[in-house]
Amino acid sequence: MKRTVLAAMLCAAALVMPRAMDIDGFSGRFGVAVINNQSDPIPVIPRLNTLGGSMMVSFAPDFFLSLQPGLDLYWTNYKWFEDRAVPTESETGAGNNAFILGFILDIPVTATFEFNERFGVAVALGPSFVLRAPFANDDTAGIEDAMAANLASIASYLWSSGRWFYPSASLRFHVFLQQNFTFAFGVRGSMPVFNAWTDNPNFWDEGIVHITMAMLIGLE
Secondary structure, three states: OOHHHHHHHHHHHOOOOOOEEEEEEEEEEEEEEEEOOOOOOOOOOEEEEEEEEEEEOOOOOOOEEOOOOOOEEEEEEEEEEEEEEEEEEOOOOOOOOOEEEEEEEEEEEEEEEEEOHHHHHHHHEEEEEEEEEEEEEOOOOHHHHHHHHHHHEEEEEHHHOOOOOOOEEEEEEEEEOOEEEEEEEEEEEEOOHHHHOOOOOOOOOOOOEEEEEEEEEOOO
């Protein structure tokens, strides 16, 4: 599966190479992401801080469609519960707590519209990949074997059965501050389509809603 993700990332990089396309600008953003958790009897619904950015790659001058690949960083904690990895509190012990460093790689095709000189909107749709690296987060003496076993189970779960593939859709509102400077407020939903072919009866389990505020800087 990791090779598949790497291949997808290389394809994405090839798409954004500035051969026949131009880089029109960049953006920096921060936000809050919420991960749906329906697998735990007493579920922890994590609300995560995110940091990220994107670039705007045009297909043609003044064309309303563009490619806007972006990357967001987040961090949280997971535990192994029965047959799956689920979000947990950072204080969870007993050798069952993994610190997760997550990256959301989004490669959406974006349609941008201007209402007037002050306001606009952007709608985006495309593939997204949630790449998660787990690390042992319980160093209590005597539970090293339990921690190693749970960490291996969590890593295997997160990287198997396409659980890193999250097609996304987003809506973003623009406020044009001055030439080449735009404030944006957006919401993005990342769909856990892998639940359609795994044994999870709750299709929206592990779905992600991401709210962001960004500053877009044009290069024109």
